[in-house]
Amino acid sequence: MPSAPNSFRTGPDERGHFGIFGGRYVAETLMPLILDLEKAYNAAKADPTFQNELDYLLEHYAGRPSPLYYAKRLTEKLGGAKIYFKRDELNHTGSHKINNVLGQVLLAKRMGKTRVIAETGAGQHGVATATACALFDIPCVVFMGAVDVARQAPNVVRMNMLGAEVRAVTAGSATLKDAMNEALRDWVATCENTFYCIGTVAGPHPYPAMVRDFQCVIGNETRVQMMKAEGRLPDTLVACIGGGSNAMGLFHPFLDDKGVRLVGVEAGGKGVETGEHAASLTGGRPGVLHGNRTYLLQDAEGQITEAHSISAGLDYPGIGPEHSWLKEAGRIEYVSATDDEALAAFQMLCKLEGIIPALEPAHALGHVIKLAPTLPKDNLLVMNLCGRGDKDVFAVAERLGMKI
Amino acid sequence: MSRIAKRFARLKADKRAGLVTYVTAGDPNLDVSYQILKGLPAAGADLIELGMPFTDPMADGPSIQLAGQRALKAGITVDATFDMVRRFRKETGDNDTPILLMGYYNLVYQRGPERFCKDAAAAGVDGFILVDLPPEEADELKPHAVAAGIDTVLLTAPTTDDARLPAVLKYSSGFVYFVSVLGITGTSSATEEAVRTHVERIKRHTDLPIGVGFGIRTPDQAAAIARHADAAVVGSAIVERVKAGLDDGGKAKPDLVPGVFAYIKALADGVRGVRKA
Numbered sequence: 001m002p003s004a005p006n007s008f009r010t011g012p013d014e015r016g017h018f019g020i021f022g023g024r025y026v027a028e029t030l031m032p033l034i035l036d037l038e039k040a041y042n043a044a045k046a047d048p049t050f051q052n053e054l055d056y057l058l059e060h061y062a063g064r065p066s067p068l069y070y071a072k073r074l075t076e077k078l079g080g081a082k083i084y085f086k087r088d089e090l091n092h093t094g095s096h097k098i099n100n101v102l103g104q105v106l107l108a109k110r111m112g113k114t115r116v117i118a119e120t121g122a123g124q125h126g127v128a129t130a131t132a133c134a135l136f137d138i139p140c141v142v143f144m145g146a147v148d149v150a151r152q153a154p155n156v157v158r159m160n161m162l163g164a165e166v167r168a169v170t171a172g173s174a175t176l177k178d179a180m181n182e183a184l185r186d187w188v189a190t191c192e193n194t195f196y197c198i199g200t201v202a203g204p205h206p207y208p209a210m211v212r213d214f215q216c217v218i219g220n221e222t223r224v225q226m227m228k229a230e231g232r233l234p235d236t237l238v239a240c241i242g243g244g245s246n247a248m249g250l251f252h253p254f255l256d257d258k259g260v261r262l263v264g265v266e267a268g269g270k271g272v273e274t275g276e277h278a279a280s281l282t283g284g285r286p287g288v289l290h291g292n293r294t295y296l297l298q299d300a301e302g303q304i305t306e307a308h309s310i311s312a313g314l315d316y317p318g319i320g321p322e323h324s325w326l327k328e329a330g331r332i333e334y335v336s337a338t339d340d341e342a343l344a345a346f347q348m349l350c351k352l353e354g355i356i357p358a359l360e361p362a363h364a365l366g367h368v369i370k371l372a373p374t375l376p377k378d379n380l381l382v383m384n385l386c387g388r389g390d391k392d393v394f395a396v397a398e399r400l401g402m403k404i
Numbered sequence: 405m406s407r408i409a410k411r412f413a414r415l416k417a418d419k420r421a422g423l424v425t426y427v428t429a430g431d432p433n434l435d436v437s438y439q440i441l442k443g444l445p446a447a448g449a450d451l452i453e454l455g456m457p458f459t460d461p462m463a464d465g466p467s468i469q470l471a472g473q474r475a476l477k478a479g480i481t482v483d484a485t486f487d488m489v490r491r492f493r494k495e496t497g498d499n500d501t502p503i504l505l506m507g508y509y510n511l512v513y514q515r516g517p518e519r520f521c522k523d524a525a526a527a528g529v530d531g532f533i534l535v536d537l538p539p540e541e542a543d544e545l546k547p548h549a550v551a552a553g554i555d556t557v558l559l560t561a562p563t564t565d566d567a568r569l570p571a572v573l574k575y576s577s578g579f580v581y582f583v584s585v586l587g588i589t590g591t592s593s594a595t596e597e598a599v600r601t602h603v604e605r606i607k608r609h610t611d612l613p614i615g616v617g618f619g620i621r622t623p624d625q626a627a628a629i630a631r632h633a634d635a636a637v638v639g640s641a642i643v644e645r646v647k648a649g650l651d652d653g654g655k656a657k658p659d660l661v662p663g664v665f666a667y668i669k670a671l672a673d674g675v676r677g678v679r680k681a
Contacts, residue, residue, distance in 0.1 A: 015540060025509060025536045027463045029561035029586060032568060171469060177460065184462045189587035191563065288510040288536065289460060301482055302514030304459045 008255035008331050011322065016205020016292075018325035024204040026291045030184075033191045038206040040111050045213070050106065057102045058217060061135070062092045064099075066218075068225035068382070073352045081236060081375035083368065084229075085355075085385040086222050086250065095358065095387035096218060096246045097128035097199060103214035105132035108195035115194045117141045119183040121148055121176035121242065122313030122360065123155025124387055125199030130164035140164040143183045145175040148312040154391045173306040176242075176316045180290050200243025201320030204291030208320050215249025222382055223253055230380055236261045238371070239384040240364040241334070242278070242314035244323045246386035255331060264323065265367040267314035268336035269307075278307035279336040280319040281327050294321040310339035310399070311359035313387070337366030345369055346389065346396060358387030359396070407502040407530045408555050408578035411451060412613040412634060416680075421630035422450035423675045424615055425668055426506065426639030428471035429454050429488055430480025431646055436656045437475070438488050440646070440664055445501045447665040448672025451615075451635065453533065456485055456507030463535045465590035467640040470647065474654070482511055482520075486527035493528035502578075504531035504557060509541075517545045521552035531555035531578045542575045557581050557615075560606060562598075569609045579613040579634065582606060590640025593619030596628040603632045623674030630678040638671055 011018040024034060044050040058064040067087045075083045088096040108116055116138050120126030126142040133140035142159055146168040149156050159166050172178040180203075187196045201208045201215070219237075226234050237254060239247035241264040254260040269277035277283060280295045287296040289304060297305045297317035309315040326332045337345075345365035349357050357365065364383050372381060389396070397404055405413070415422045425444055430437050444452050457472035457480055464472070489503050505524060512520045512534065524532070531554060537545065539558060549556050555578030563586070564572060573580065582602060584594035603614050616629045617637030629636035645667045649660025 024538065024540050026538065027535050027561070027583075028538050028559040028572065029563050029583060031538045031540070032561075032563045032565065172459065181460050181462050185465070185588045188463065189585075189591070191586060288508075288513050290462070291536075293513075296510075298510070298514070300514070302458075302510040303476065304510075 008326065008329065009252065011325065012205060012209055018322045019328065020286070021294050021321035021324040022205055022208055022292050024291060025288045025293065026204045027188055029188050030191060034204050034206070041107060041206055041210050044107055044110055050110065054103055054106055058099065062098045062102060063090060064217065065221040065225070066090050068222060068229060070229070071353055077352060078369060078372040080373040080377065081379040081381040082377065083372055084380065084382045086218060086382055088218060088246065088384060088386045089357065089388035093124070093128045093131050094390060095124040095128070096215065096249060097125040098131070099217050099249065100199070100211050100214040100245060101125070101128040101132045101197060104195070104197045105129070105136055105138065108138065108197065109136055111195065113193060113195035115139050115190065116197050117143065117183050117186050117194055118197045118199060119143045119176065119179040120199060121179070121315055122311065122358070123148065123152040123159065123391060124313060124358070126164070126166070127155050127158050127162070129197050130159040130162035133164060134162045141186070142166050143169055143179040143186070145173070145179045146170045147174040148176065151395050152312050152391055154394070175307070175312065177304065177307070184290070200245040201248045201322060202243045202290060202292060202294065202318060208292065208322055211245055212248045212252055212322065215245050216252050218246065218249035218384060219251060219253035222250060226380065226382065233257055233260055234380040234382045235259070236263065236375065236379060236381040238263045238265065238364050238368050238381065239386065240265045240314065240360050241319060241323065242267065242316050242360065243318070244320040246384050248320060248322060250384045251332060262332040263367065263371070264332055264334045265364045266334060266336040267309035267311055267363055268338040269309050271338055272336055276308040277336065278309040278314050278316060280317060281323065281334040282336050284317070286324065289318055292321045294318050294324045295327070310342060311363065313358070313360040314363065335367055337363040341366035343396065343399065355385070356389035356393065357385055358389045359392045361386050406553065406555050406578060407500065408451065411500065411502050412579060415450060415634065419680045421633060421675055421678060421680060422635035423448055423626065423672050424451040424453060424617070424635050424637040425449040425642055426453040426455060426637065427642060427646070428457055428468065428475050429485040430457060430475030430478050431471040431643065432474050432650055432654065432656055433478040434480065434484060436660065438491065439661050441488055441492055442496055443661065443665055444668065445498055447668040449501070449668060452501060452503045453506045453637070453639065454485065454489065454503055456482065456505055456511055458508040458511060461508065463588055465588040465640060467590045467643050471643045482515060486523055489529050490527040502530040503528065504533055505529055506533040509534050509537045512545065518548040521548040521554050525552040525554055529554065531557050533557045533559070533581060535559065539571045539575045546575055559583050562586055562602060566605065569606065573610045573612070576612060579615050580606060580610060581637065582614055582616045582633070583618050584616050585618045587618070589618060591619060593621070593625060596632070599629060600632045623670045626671045627674040627678050630675040636675055642668065
């Protein structure tokens, strides 16, 4: 295990590496484009005009800051840690995805790109991208696995209404991984005018760092809000992880606060021991896919295996490279919650707090239900409630045998 | 001198360009795939690219994606791919035709770059073309490839400008592969004029031979490339001939292998019809 660095917040290095993870494993055709993107992003980051425009949109268009809400009834029910929710499900478009998309689409505009493409799993990133593209009047194409098109139908309708073209991808397992393959194939042919808006902290450098930076608004707000509510930093942060953008956004600003315990919850599917899961860090090993080196679900030879999760947003055999690095550095704990635990958590939150969560943060809650009772009552726990469940109500109703 | 360097020296002496043929290892099954590999030189292939199937071929179009799926279903592995090459060298006695493995880096990384290079060299492999390993990430492979005597053929694209070319060339040996179009394999084709301009530009930076690929489907197109480049690379169109030789149940029809060879012969005639200075 590598020795602990002075700061966990300095990565990646100039070649986009977090330890051995990350990097730029892309076809040569794309390489000059991602170098351009890196330059353009660094320039935008240093430009107050860009930051001001983004801040304005985050506040007045997306509705930030999202509230930090003390979940009193849940806390009493679980009888342990004092549970707060970071309410990113209240953002415009219904999830944390808008934080990143507004940044990237502003950057696309700044770079003079005339077309935006995106991949999507649950459809939350697709909807956010379609929304920003409508706002900025840029044509938008969203790649989505055919399986996900079926199980997240409400989001497909939303994207279409917002003027985006949704392309159903039937290759492979027809889920998020295949949508990303297809988006990369489109990009290699259209890179001269097209901006690829990646939805999570993965892909070739600079995407993992750039998406993280845009999502750090979650953790930065949480810090200020918790100081105001309790006069001190939280003790425990919990977030679900597919690619890992909502978790990175919450955790990253706290990486160097040694007293803050960070817990990432992967999708355990039918149980990690069954092999049918999406827990790359728990059940995978390092490999190279989609432009970066990271933990992947794969066979002995390196063929990528299919992930399984009830949640389309977590149904991905990889994870952002910075998470892989932080796992090996021992700074973040990574655990998993099964489909059934997520479903139980989903129902508990509906009835106890009157909040219908997305299936993705329902995984985080599935772990909070186990963890909170083991913690003292003065332990301040923040869970990122990163998406709302409107998109999931029909799928969950069907799974629970409810009549609609 | 490597087999690849010797082959290009021979082509130069013969005053002609070469034909590089791509087939996917294990497509449509291991047996028929070996029959195809064995007969490629006689059909007119000057160099052979043997594709290593990967579950997520991000730079490939539908034809090569499907070929990879057929091969994975038929049970192709990295070891079986090495075995095909070993058997080719032993059974045909062909010690001159270069064989390059083409594919994605994860299969190399999982075996370990050092062991992969050694095993490949021992099997009779001459070079690698790894589409998702740009010069920025090539350091962890290159020393092991050099030690094993394996050439690394890097890709250049229309987007690779003069400022960037030296970085690509620094890691290239054997030849340089110019991807003539923006896009995935087997889709659009470049104009002869565009290819000429780019090849001349790359030639100003290197003495390495230049192979041009992506979108070459007809003997005339192959001949047009041969007028400007040192080799024409054909992949998707060959793989489509393999698919055309399958019946509805996915079994190889008797005319599959002859059909592939007849097509390659026509391409080779196109390339060989061009006399070079």
